[in-house]
Amino acid sequence: MCGRFASYKNHKKLKNIFDLKNKNDKIFSSYNISPRQNLSAIFHYEFHNYVLPTYWGYSFLNKETNKKQLVINSRIETINTKLLFKESYLKRKCIIPINGYYEWKIDNNEKKPFYIQLGDSELIFLAAIWRKEIVNEQKTRVFSIITKEADRSIADIHNRMPFILNANNATRYLENQNDNSILSEINKIQEIDLNYHEVSKFVNSPNNNEFKCVKSINF
Numbered sequence: 001m002c003g004r005f006a007s008y009k010n011h012k013k014l015k016n017i018f019d020l021k022n023k024n025d026k027i028f029s030s031y032n033i034s035p036r037q038n039l040s041a042i043f044h045y046e047f048h049n050y051v052l053p054t055y056w057g058y059s060f061l062n063k064e065t066n067k068k069q070l071v072i073n074s075r076i077e078t079i080n081t082k083l084l085f086k087e088s089y090l091k092r093k094c095i096i097p098i099n100g101y102y103e104w105k106i107d108n109n110e111k112k113p114f115y116i117q118l119g120d121s122e123l124i125f126l127a128a129i130w131r132k133e134i135v136n137e138q139k140t141r142v143f144s145i146i147t148k149e150a151d152r153s154i155a156d157i158h159n160r161m162p163f164i165l166n167a168n169n170a171t172r173y174l175e176n177q178n179d180n181s182i183l184s185e186i187n188k189i190q191e192i193d194l195n196y197h198e199v200s201k202f203v204n205s206p207n208n209n210e211f212k213c214v215k216s217i218n219f
Contacts, residue, residue, distance in 0.1 A: 005101035021048040031213040034206035042095040054141040088129035096126040125170035127163040
């Protein structure tokens with residue numbers, strides 16, 4: 001699962017890694033991004049990559065309750081068959097650049113937040129899908145993060161994790177919009193070595209957006 005993340009550092013590198021067409025556009029920065037917040041993602045249009053604003057989460061109408069629900073993640077194991085995701089996975093892929101994400105682990109009946117990262121705030125590229133929905137009375141892009149079974153390095157924290165790509169594979173994923181075999185191939189051979197540390201419960205509130213969110217409680 002991935003329900004909160006941080007994206008605040010090394011954004012200038014994105015412009016070279018993805019050869020962005022709109023290099024001067026603003027990239028949103030936050031220590032505590034939660035579903036339905038506005039942020040930046042990398043999209044591929046007509047042979048070029050762009051950084052564009054988007055919102056996190058697909059909405060759908062629950063027929064049993066007749067209420068709209070938000071889905072923020074899509075499982076790689078079922079993304080090809082789920083009606084909500086399969087068209088997006090075939091036609092509309094994007095990359096979410098982050099520095100790390102948060103998971104909560106239950107320890108002695110207490111939920112403790114952990115910040116998970118690759119090195120010292122090194123950029124992480126998450127595989128995602130997107131579509132257009134009405135958000136705040138405007139038609140705009142929304143995305144869902146693709147998840148997979150957790151690698152060994154973080155299995156002690158959670159049994160799921162976002163699908164992480166290196167720069168080369170992220171570019172390949174973007175530029176081959178109709179190829180659904182890429183993630184399956186990568187998943188068979190890739191094992192990510194992630195680091196994590198416990199952080200303050202200050203991060204529990206989506207309204208808190210400071211460096212304190214990502215800082216280890218042991219320092």
